[in-house]
Amino acid sequence: GAGVSQSPSNKVTEKGKDVELRCDPISGHTALYWYRQRLGQGLEFLIYFQGNSAPDKSGLPSDRFSAERTGESVSTLTIQRTQQEDSAVYLCASSFSPRTGGFLLANYGYTFGSGTRLTVV
Amino acid sequence: AQTVTQSQPEMSVQEAETVTLSCTYDTSESDYYLFWYKQPPSRQMILVIRQEAYKQQNATENRFSVNFQKAAKSFSLKISDSQLGDAAMYFCAYRSAKWNQGAQKLVFGQGTRLTINP
Numbered sequence: 001g002a003g004v005s006q007s008p009s010n011k012v013t014e015k016g017k018d019v020e021l022r023c024d025p026i027s028g029h030t031a032l033y034w035y036r037q038r039l040g041q042g043l044e045f046l047i048y049f050q051g052n053s054a055p056d057k058s059g060l061p062s063d064r065f066s067a068e069r070t071g072e073s074v075s076t077l078t079i080q081r082t083q084q085e086d087s088a089v090y091l092c093a094s095s096f097s098p099r100t101g102g103f104l105l106a107n108y109g110y111t112f113g114s115g116t117r118l119t120v121v
Numbered sequence: 122a123q124t125v126t127q128s129q130p131e132m133s134v135q136e137a138e139t140v141t142l143s144c145t146y147d148t149s150e151s152d153y154y155l156f157w158y159k160q161p162p163s164r165q166m167i168l169v170i171r172q173e174a175y176k177q178q179n180a181t182e183n184r185f186s187v188n189f190q191k192a193a194k195s196f197s198l199k200i201s202d203s204q205l206g207d208a209a210m211y212f213c214a215y216r217s218a219k220w221n222q223g224a225q226k227l228v229f230g231q232g233t234r235l236t237i238n239p
Contacts, residue, residue, distance in 0.1 A: 033226060042125075042212055042229035043166075056226065089164060097225065110227065112166035 002026075004113035006092050012119045013082055021077040021116045025094030032075050033110070034067060037089045046090075049075060050097065082120045091115040123148045125215050127230035134203045135238050141188075142198045142233050144213030152218035155189065156227070157198045160210040169211070172196065174218070200235075208237045 005024040013019050025032050031050055035043040036059075045059040049069045060066070064082075069075040079086055093110040125146045134140035146155070157169040172180045172189050179187050184204075188197045200207055213230040 031225065035227075035229075040232075042127075042231045043227070045226040045228070048225055050225075059226075091164070091166065093166070109168065109171075110166075115164045117164075 004092055004094050004111050006090075006113035006116050008116055009114065010117045010119075012121060015084060015120055016081055018078065018080045019082055019118065021079075021090050021118070023075045023077070023092030023094075023113060025073070025075070025092070026096075026111055028072070029094035029096050029111070030072050031095045031097040032069060033093045033095075034075070034077050035091045035093070036061075037091060037115070039088070043091060046077070079118075082118075084120050087118055087120045089115040089117050123150075123153075123215050123217070123228045125213050125228050125230035127213055127233050129233045130231070131234045131236070133236040133238055134200075136203055136205060138203055139199060139201045140203055140235065142200075142211050142213075142235065144196045144198070144230055146194050146196065146213070146215050146230075148194070148215065148217075150217055150219070154216045154218060155187075155196045156214040156216070157185070157187070157196075158212045158214060158229075159207075160212060160232070161208075166212070170198065203237050205237050205239060208235055210234050 007022045033048050034046040037043045047067050048056040052069045064080045067077045093112045095110045127144050153174045155172045158166045159169050160166050170180050170182045170185050179189050184201045186199045210232045212232045214227045216227050
């Protein structure tokens with residue numbers, strides 16, 4: 001697609017429910033990132049995908065958070081048993097980061113989606 | 122770990138005037154990239170300007186320029202001839218220039234909300 005698409009745009013859920021957030025990266029972008037932005041705060045890194053593997057998941061705040069990616073396409077961020085502190089905007093970004101033999105050749109910058117605003121009540 | 126600090130939660134400027142947003146960062150690395158992103162109410166992060174640490178020359182993009190002071194670990198953004206459309210949250214960000222997979226993420230500051238007064 002022309003840009004990074006995230007769905008839903010807004011999500012209100014009850015405490016304790018599970019939610020799935022979706023990110024459609026730009027076609028051909030090998031790398032995909034998830035960030036969390038709490039109200040009035042900067043972006044916190046959650047996880048990075050290169051292809052369908054996640055070499056850096058150091059930002060996931062707890063085992064209630066998980067993410068997967070299908071090939072170099074769609075990614076889903078799942079939050080289980082949501083808590084009120086999970087309320088935030090979840091932003092996805094993608095970039096073209098070609099690799100060969102496990103070595104990164106370049107990173108051509110990031111394109112962000114418009115995020116999903118999650119509200120846990 | 123790298124950190125990015127923006128000490129000005131809010132700034133305001135008259136239309137057509139010049140404003141400077143501050144950013145400092147902490148790193149032990151010698152090679153890295155620095156960015157300024159703009160976030161309007163649409164929430165999408167828009168790249169404003171980028172600086173490679175190995176370049177001594179300050180980056181410029183039309184009305185936007187930076188003052189990069191590597192020794193002081195300072196990276197300020199100057200917006201000249203401010204326009205109403207410049208109103209947004211501005212974030213400073215850092216990324217390592219290392220090629221290992223753990224170094225690909227952006228580290229963001231807390232942001233500065235810029236208001237343009239007509």
